[in-house]
Amino acid sequence: MTTGSELLAGAVGRLRAAGIDDPAVDARILLAHALDVDRSRLTLVLPDDVPTDQAAAFERAIEARIDRQPVAQIVGQRAFYGRDFIVTPDVLDPRPDTELLVDLALSASFENALDLGTGSGCILLSLLAERPDAVGQGVDLSGKALAVAHRNAVLLDVQDRVTFHEGSWFDAIDGAARFDLIVSNPPYITQDEMTALSPEVHDWEPHMALTPGGDGLDAYRIIAKFAPDHLSTGGRLLLEIGHLQADPVTELCRSAGFQTVDVYQDLAGKDRVVAASDFMAA
Known part of the structure; x- marks a missing residue:
């Protein structure tokens, strides 16, 4: 031996x-x-x-x-916001940078939250685990990703407070639904940037969760436009972004009618989250 x-x-x-x-x-x-x-x-x-x-x-x-298979996929889990999440090739490997979005979401009260492009569920389920009285809904285009999210909800014992929907962005939820908080870490890598990704990301993570193609802003255009229709009075929109996307995403939010739009940096000092609130209809 x-x-x-x-x-x-x-x-x-x-x-x-x-x-x-x-x-x-x-x-x-x-x-x-x-x-x-x-x-x-x-x-x-x-x-x-x-x-x-x-x-x-x-x-x-x-x-x-x-x-070059990621370690998280090999062992089947990744620590995120103090908890272990199941990870498979059907979902993005949760990144430490994304914890900033969770911190910002928890900085104010909310009773219900919507997570667009939920993937493993790490954002939404962390929020529900931290706020035992809150409920949430998660949307993803991938049924396989939602299966992983459901397993994580059971693992964190929040399955009774979350509902998952398969579909595209707001199309997957009730048109009359309103939320105190909408969060998203959507695909935002540009088509040109895809070739520069490490093999661990490019070869092993789902491309539909990484890039929409083109300039990487397609998801933000949709989310910014329709989020006001699904936010409660005083509700907030939090978006993870690529570190060069703060200006265009901020402009999309302002054009949609958000009066307060702030950009927050991650621990490396890079722009990472756009927070929009105080919606005012034109």
């Missing part, structure tokens, strides 16, 4: 040779997953011999990572 330390050392070298960023971090995560131990305990079990079946599972995980 081989010890965990020996497996880990060999895997780090192979990942480094394959050009993987942070090979030691990825190898430790994958080994802990294969051994079915908490990552915080991995060091304690590294001297032990690894059973054949677990060594084989680790080998499969390393091969998948060398093929």
